[in-house]
Amino acid sequence: IKNDDLRVDGRGCEDYRCIEVETDVVSNTTGSARVKIGHTDVLVGVKAEMGIPKLGSPGEGYVEFFVDCSANATPEFEGRGGEELGTEIANVLYKIFDNKSSLNLKSLCIQPREHCWVLYIDVLLLECGGNLFDTISIAVKAALFNARIPKVRVLEDEEGAKDFELSDDPYDCMRLNVTNVPCIVTLSRIGHRHVVDATLQEEACSLASVLVSVTSKGVLTCMRKLGRGSLDPESIFEMIETGKRVAKSLHMSLQSILNQEESLGKKRQKIGFLR
Numbered sequence: 001i002k003n004d005d006l007r008v009d010g011r012g013c014e015d016y017r018c019i020e021v022e023t024d025v026v027s028n029t030t031g032s033a034r035v036k037i038g039h040t041d042v043l044v045g046v047k048a049e050m051g052i053p054k055l056g057s058p059g060e061g062y063v064e065f066f067v068d069c070s071a072n073a074t075p076e077f078e079g080r081g082g083e084e085l086g087t088e089i090a091n092v093l094y095k096i097f098d099n100k101s102s103l104n105l106k107s108l109c110i111q112p113r114e115h116c117w118v119l120y121i122d123v124l125l126l127e128c129g130g131n132l133f134d135t136i137s138i139a140v141k142a143a144l145f146n147a148r149i150p151k152v153r154v155l156e157d158e159e160g161a162k163d164f165e166l167s168d169d170p171y172d173c174m175r176l177n178v179t180n181v182p183c184i185v186t187l188s189r190i191g192h193r194h195v196v197d198a199t200l201q202e203e204a205c206s207l208a209s210v211l212v213s214v215t216s217k218g219v220l221t222c223m224r225k226l227g228r229g230s231l232d233p234e235s236i237f238e239m240i241e242t243g244k245r246v247a248k249s250l251h252m253s254l255q256s257i258l259n260q261e262e263s264l265g266k267k268r269q270k271i272g273f274l275r
Contacts, residue, residue: 007195007202014246016197019138021257023146025270030119031147035139038199039129044121044139048149050164051118053109061108061116063097065090067123067136089123089136092184096137096213096222101180103144110152115164117149130199133211137184138254144181145258148173182213182221183250185243189231194239196246210239214247216255 005012017038026032031046054062067089069082097103108117121143123136151172153165167173188198188206195202198209207229213222220240225231231239261268 009199011197013193013195014242016134016250017199019253021138021142021254021261022270023142023258023261030149031143031145033139033142033146035135035142037129037131037135037138037197039127040131040135041125041127041129042132042135042139043124043126044136044143045124046143046147047120047122048117048147049120050110050115053113053116057105058113059109060105061118062105063103063119063121065093065121065123067093067125069125089133092133092211092222092224093121093123093136093140095224096182096184099221101215102182102221103180104177107174107176108149110164111154111162119144119147128200130201130203131186131197133184133186134197137182137213138250141178141181141183141254142258144176145178147176149176150174180215180217182215183247183254184211184213185247185250186211186226187239187243189229189235189239194235194242196242210236210243212240212243212247214244214251216248216251218244218248220244 007013011017020036021033023031023033025034025043026045029045030048032044034041034043053060067086069086071082108119110116121140123140125132148170151167151174153167155163155165157163185196186198186209187194187196188202188209190202190206198206206227208225208227208231210231211224211226212220214220223240
């Protein structure tokens with residue numbers, strides 16, 4: 001990199017590799033998405049199930065994350081290596097969704113204190129080629145955009161007993177507002193510069209990285225330092241500002257491709273795992 005805005009693969013310091021996004025790739029899920037950035041391949045499935053609201057938020061639903069690091073993705077995931085990374089990723093996802101603005105959790109409430117929708121978000125790492133956190137966050141947002149939760153009607157009999165009726169009409173459903181769902185941008189420090197979407201080779205050259213979670217409006221919702229190296233406050237500030245700027249562009253591109261894909265309807269040719 002040196003002082004030039006040029007990397008080994010020809011990209012600039014703030015450029016992503018080609019991002020492939022496909023939704024509705026897994027049957028029997030509420031929503032799903034597969035995202036590839038370079039050699040990093042992530043599959044996310046969302047499953048909505050009825051549950052009981054938490055005591056602290058009786059009028060809201062909630063989200064649960066599970067991350068599975070396939071041993072086929074990289075030899076490092078064999079044994080407890082993949083389990084520890086999966087826990088770390090899940091903790092980051094919990095942190096960026098631990099606020100009232102990312103998702104409207106009140107819309108997931110069916111009956112206060114009694115029933116709500118619980119969104120189980122399963123993340124499967126199929127291949128690891130660098131920049132895991134960014135790829136996962138994009139896949140999670142795409143899967144939530146694709147989610148269609150059946151509408152619930154509460155029925156009450158003469159004795160006051162309540163029952164629930166789920167609509168079996170695929171068009172009679174609730175969509176999630178993902179406008180404020182953040183995307184993660186990871187900035188890796190290499191020499192005196194920082195880069196986004198680092199490859200495995202670039203990650204090996206970086207002693208410290210900053211992970212920022214940013215909404216489509218450029219609001220920072222979470223920040224975390226990765227790696228054993230140190231960073232001075234001025235460089236951290238520069239990396240945060242770069243992350244906010246890059247994230248806004250990333251959100252625009254992602255939303256544009258999701259809208260374009262959805263507009264194709266049944267005419268869309270699904271690729272899935274058949275390439």
